[in-house]
Amino acid sequence: MMLLKQYTGWLVLSTLLFYLLSVTQLISVLLPTLxxxxxxxxxxxxxxxSAKRQVSWLMVIGSASLLFAGSQGIWMTWQQVFAVNLPMLAMFVAVSFLDLTNSVDKKRQLPTGFSAILNTALGVQILGAVINLSVILVFADRMKAAIKLTPVQQFILTRNFSAAAWWSPFFVATGVALIYAPGMQWQKTLIPGLAMGLVAIIFSSIEAYRRTKGEFNGYPIQRESLVIPIFLASSVILFHFIWPSISILVLICLLAPSATILLMKTASRKQSLLHFVNHKLPQIGSQFALFLAAGIFSSGISAIILCYPAVFNLDSFTFSPLLFSFVLAGMILVGIIGVHPVVSIAIASPMLLPLNPDPTQLGFLFLSAWAISAGSSGLTGLGLLMTSRYDIPTKTIVSNSLHYAIFMWLLCSAVNWIGLGA
Incomplete structure (x- = not known):
């Protein structure tokens, strides 16, 4: 057991490397799964x-559902049960490398005023789109300085960080959408997603200025810090255009670590990479546990649906704009009360896929549910981080963003109906 803990980071890294080998069909997917x-x-x-409880319940419910379905003659393959979210885990490991490109400037004075609000909202979304959750810690720790992080600073950070889920190929939400909406064309959601992200920035910045009258300590954004995220996002789009047969997930798994090694600023790449593998990668246990458990849970739900097709039969429905809006509202609501978006997506996907929805619209539904609920909830991972580390009460987080969630839900429904549904 001690030996296993000692080499945890290398196990995590091997998951990525052997997954990429399995994509080339040089090895079986069984090895990266193990x-x-x-x-x-x-x-x-x-x-x-709390994470152990959530993961345990997902596994127990999923396993019980699979055993019951098996007793009814419905059996799922081992890949469907244990490996369904493997591509997403590989992607998560890959984008974790981007943390090595992040730099913190603790000498510059915190800017104030509307420009500080706008730049902070824009910066946390663009940097968060690539560097992911660590950027929240960097921004929040710097902004609170010697005083407490304010509720307004909190919603500027959480809303706009989460809004990157609408458009960033490096966000785990994209990996989830690509898996649970088979056939989704990510490039078709890029422009609507960027528009939603921009609306989130403008809406939140105006609200923050009205509430603070400009008395807001923002993050000191440097132009050079935006170069790497923009470069990486552009690279994914370019390479996907050149080689459309290679999936977005695989491209990200290849580009993120490669670009990090090339662009990281450090005295010793070898030492920095070894420290990252040995000390940073072992810290992503909650993501591994949640996504593996969600795979079992999703397979169990799918098996139960196959057992009772008449009960879960939605043949009388079509994936209309109204159904899109209704399902999105439900997913946002359960997200706000603490159900992780990947769990609600795992439940919704097997129920909606028999309706033969347009894969891109279904993917946009999942991205929207993730972006809105993660930015508005005090009980999912991001909200719990704000509560535990920065003492922002859960009630404050929800009340801060309930109107935001309703507005963005209505806007997403309109975008789906007018833009994607056309």
């Missing part, structure tokens, strides 16, 4: 009690 579950076992002790 590595992923081995890494999950090694990192289990690092999980918070």
């Amino acid at each position: 590595l992923a579950w081995g890494a999950n076992f090694a990192m289990w002790h690092t999980l918070a009690a």
Whole structure:
């Protein structure tokens, strides 16, 4: 057991490397699957009690559902149960490398005023789109300085960070959407997603200025810090255009670590990479556990649906704009009360796929549910981070953004109906 813990980071890294080999069909997908579950076992002790409970319940319910379905003659393949979210885990490992490109300037004075609000909102979305969750810690720790992070600073950070889920190919939400909406064309959601992200920035910035009258300490954005995220996002789009047969997920798994090694600023690349593998990668246990458990849970839900097709039969429905809006509202609501978006997506996908929805519209539904609920909830991962680390009450987080969630829900419904549904 101690030996397993000692090499946890290498297990995590091997999950990515052997997944890429399995894509080339040089090896079986069984090996990276075993590595992923081995890494999950090694990192289990690092999980918070609440995360352990959530993951355990997902596994118990999923396993019980699979056993019951098996007793009815419905069996799922081992890949459907244990490996369904493997591509997403590989992507998560790959984008974790981008943390090495992040730099913190603690000497510059915190800017104030409307421009500070706008730049902070824009910066956290663009940087968060590539560097992911670590950017929240960098921004929030710097902004609170010697005083407490304010509720207005909190919603500027969480809303706009989460809004990157609408358009960033490096966001885990994109990986989830690509898996649970088979056939989704990410490039078709890019422009609507960028528009939604821009609306989130403008809406939140205006609200923050009205509430603070400009008395807002923002983050000191440097232009050079935006170069890497823009370069990487552009690279994904370019390479996908050149080689459309290579999936977005695989492109990200290849580009993120490669670009990091080339662009990272450090005295010793070797030392920085070794420290990252040995000390940083073992800290992503909650993501591994959640996504592996969600795979079992999703397979269990799918098996139950196959057992009782008449009960879950939605043949009388079509994937209309009205159904899109209704399902999105439900997913946002359960997200706000603490259900992780990947869980609600895992439930919704097997129920909606028999309706033969347009894959891109279905993907946009999942991206929207993730972006809105993660930015408005005090009980999912991002909200819990704000509560535990920065003492922002859960009630404050929800009340701060309930109107935002309603507005963005209405806007997403309109975008789907007018733009994607045309």
